[in-house]
Amino acid sequence: MSLIFDKSREGIGCSILSELDVEPVLFPEKLKRTKSLNLPQLAEVDISRHYTELSKKVHGVNDGFYPLGSCTMKYNPKINEEIAALAGFTKIHPLQPENTIQGCLEVLSKAEKYLCEITGMDNMSFQPAAGAHGEFAGLLIIKAYHKSKGDLKRTKIIVPDSAHGTNPASATMAGFEVVNIPSGDDGCVDIEKLEAAVGDDTAGFMLTNPNTVGLFEKNILKITEIVHNAGGLVYYDGANLNAIMGIARPGDMGFDVMHLNLHKTFSAPHGGGGPGSGPVGCKSFLSKFLPNPQVKEYSDKYEFSNSPDSIGMVKSFYGNFLVVVKALTYILTLGKEGIKQASENAVLNANYMKCELSKIYDMAFDDICMHEFVMTLENLKKEKGVSAMDVAKMLLDNGIHPPTMYFPMIVHEALMVEPTETESKATLDKAIEVFSDIYKKAMAASELLHEAPVKTPVRRLDEVLAARNPVLKSGDRHTD
Amino acid sequence: MGSYVPSTIDERNDMLKAVGLDNIDQLFSSIPDEVKVKKLNLPLGQSELEVRRSMENIADKNVVFKKIFRGAGAYNHYIPAIVKSVTSKEDFLTAYTPYQAEISQGLLQAIFEYQTMICELTGMDVSNASVYDGATAAAESVAMVTDKKRNKIIVSSTIHMHVLKTIKTYCEGSGVEVIVAPEKDGVTDTEALKTLLDETVAGVYMQQPNFYGIIEDAENLSELTHAAGAKFIMGCNPISLAILKTPFECGADIAVGEGQPLGMPLSFGGPYLGFMACREALMRKLPGRIVGETVDLEGKKAFVLTLQAREQHIRREKASSNICSNQALCALTASVYLSAMGHDGLIDVANQCISKTRYLANELCKIEGIRLKYADKEFFNEFVTTCSIKPNELLQKLEQKGILGGYPIDDGILWCATEMNSKDQIDELVASVKEAVKR
Known part of the structure; x- marks a missing residue:
C-alpha cells in the first residue's frame, strides 16, 4: 500500500494548535534550515485510515496464537493499559520535587519489593529499558564489584553456546572477553567444561534457567558453586522466568545479579518491539553498584538516593516508568496464588503441546520441559527438503505466529515453542492440528511448504536485495 | 484473585x-x-x-501540575488525540518485533515511514528504528565512531547531565575515555575545544539547543572537529529541527536525540524515544533495527528488517550493539504525531515555543533581581535566569500556587515554555514570581 507521504496534499492538515497569543519571534535566517521539510499533510480521517489499514497487516497477541519461544507472548491485560494511562502517571514531569511524586516513587518501590520477592534478589533498579539493557547494567555491576576489590584480572565472561545472542553482545559492550562453552548432549551446562573454563580471570558466568532448550538446569547449585569458588559472579538472564515464578527463585539458586523482562513475564505488551523494561536486580552485597538513583522507603515517605559506588546512569531518568506501572498492576492482580498459577500453567501448556507434537515431530530433548520446548526438523529437512523456515511460513497461512526459528543454535532446524499460560486447551488443540496437517503436507506434497505463505499480504521476501542494496527511506532507490 | x-x-x-x-x-x-x-x-x-x-x-499521591514551566530533558507539548487512538490499536500494541515480515507489513511500513521522517528532520541519509531514549542514543553514537586508534570522545559540558552520565557509563564498559570540553558564556568553549582535539579523538558530541536552551554555533564546532579528523555528533531537540539548520547542514556525521517531544507524555521519564540517524558512510555501524524496502517473490513491494549482519542475534559478541527490544511503539507515536502536525503544524509548534519562551524571558526579566544569565544568545524553548532569592524557595512558592516552575541549576533557574503555556498562564507565572521575590 502507498506510503503516508504519497497521500500528502498541499492545503490540507489537522487543526491542532491555538493561535499564537504573544508577539511572534523569528530566528535569524542564518540559524534556519534551508532544506525543505517533507512531512505529510493529511486530514485526520486520512491519517486514521492509513494507520488502521497498516494495523490490519500486523499480527499481535490479540490476533491469535503467538508461541514465539523465549519471547513469552502472553496476553496483555487491558486493565494494565488503563492504569498506565492515568493522568496521575502520564502527566508527571520526571524532575518534579520529591514531595509531588510520592505515587511514582511508591510504584517503583512496590515493584522493587515484589519483584525481589519473586526472584530472591535484594534490590532492583528499573532504569534499564529492555532485557539487553538490563544485561549490560548487570555486567557493569559485576565489573564494578571486581574493580572495588582491586581484582583487575577478571576480564572474562563465560557464556554457554545456547545463550541468547544478547548475552555475548552485552558482555562485549561491558568490556569483557567472551568465552563460549559448548553445552552437553542433554542441552544443559557441561559441568566439566565449565570447571575447565573458570579461573582467576573469570568475572562471571551468564545463564538463563530454564535454559534455552526449555530445561531446568538440574545441577544449578553445583554450577553456581563452581563459578563462586573460582571467584566469579553468576548472572541470571531473566528472559525465561515465566516457568518458575513462585516455584523457584534465581536468588536461591546462587545467582548474584539478574535482569527481568517486564514485557515478557509481567504481561506488558511488546509494542512491536518495545518499549520494554529490563530491571536489573542483585544481592545486597552488590546493591551499592546499582544504577543511580535508587528509591528508598522511609516510614512516612519515599526518597531518591544516590550511591557513590554506582555504575552511574544507563539511561535518562528512571527507566520506562509506565511499563513498570503495567507490571505492578499485573502483580497486584495475580497476587501470590496467581503468580504461581501462571507459571504452572505455562509449563503445563508447553508440556501438553510438546507431548502431542512429539507423536509427529522430533523433539530436540525428550525430558519434561519447562515453559518452552525445542523441535528439530533435521530429519524432515533431510528426507523431504522441508526446513524449519518452511513449516514456520506455512503456519502464517494458518493464522499462527511461528515459533522462534533456528534458535538455540545448538539444535539444527530448530523451532522453539512457547505457548504461555494464557492460551486455552482449545487453542493448543487447534495449533496441534495445524502442525499435524503441515506435517502431512510435508510428507505428501513438500512443494506446498516451499511456496508458503500464500494467504498473507505479501509472500516470502527477497532479504538479500534489501541488505545488498538498502532502501531505508522514502525516496531511496535500488541502484541495480 | x-x-x-x-x-x-x-x-x-x-x-x-x-x-x-x-x-x-x-x-x-x-x-x-x-x-x-x-x-x-x-x-x-x-x-x-x-x-x-x-x-x-x-x-x-502524585501532583499533576496544570501549569508547567519546566523542561530540562522532558517537554510538555500538546498531543493530538489521533496519536493515542493509533498507538492503542491492539495489533500494534501487542505484536513482537517484526521478524516474520509477511504478517508484519503494517508495522514494518510504519517504521519505514518513521525512518523517513527522522531523515527529513535531521537531513541525514539513514535512520534506525529507534533506541531507548536520547541518552542511550548518544551513548550508542559514541560507540559508532570510536576505534582502537581513536579512543577518546569529547563531550561538551553544555549537554544534559543525564546524557553525559549515560555516555560515561557506556564508555566505562567499552574503555573509551570521555573528556568534557568546558563552556564559556553558556556555550561550548571553542578555544578550549581546539586544544583538546588531536588524532586520538574519535568524535565530539554536542547538544542543540544545548542544556541552557541556547543555539550553539554547530557549524563552527563541526569544522573544528573535522579539521582534527574526528566525527561530529549532534544531539537535537526534534521540534527545533522544524526550523533550525539540520544536523546535516551543520556538517554532523551522526544526529541523535530525545524524541519525547514528538507525542510522548511526560510519564515520569519514560517510555521515551531515542532517535539515531547518520550519513550513508556510517550506515553499517548504526546499531539497532533498520527496516528496508524489498520485493516479495511475486515482485510486490514490501518491507523487511535488514542489515541484520550488524545485530546481536546473528553476530553475538561481534555485534555493533546488544540492542534487541527498542521503542517501536514510541517510534509509531512520533510518526503519527508528525503526520498529525504535518510540515506546517510542526513549524508552528517550533515558532510558538520560540515566541512564548522569548515572551516569558522578557517578562521575567522585568522583575528586579531576575536577568538572563547568558545575554545576547538565541534560545529555543529554554533559558536560564538568575534569581534574587534561593531558587528552591521561589519554586516552592510557585508550587503552592499549582505552578511547576523552572528547573533549579546552581544559583539560577532553567525556564521552559511551549505551545502549552498560554499568555495568561505566563502572565500569572510572572506575577507569582514577582510576588515571591518581593517578600
Missing part, C-alpha cells in the same frame, strides 16, 4: 493426564528441592476493581 488462565480445572487435568502425570508438582520434578520456594511473601491477588482502586490511590 485475578487470573488470565483460560483453561478450566478439568481441561488442565486432561492436559496433565495426556502428559502422563497426576499432579502439577510433577512438572517441576527437575527442580532440586533445596531451591523450591517454600513461601511467597506477596499480597493476595485482587479483582480488577480492587486493583483499579489501589493503583488510582497511588496515582493520586
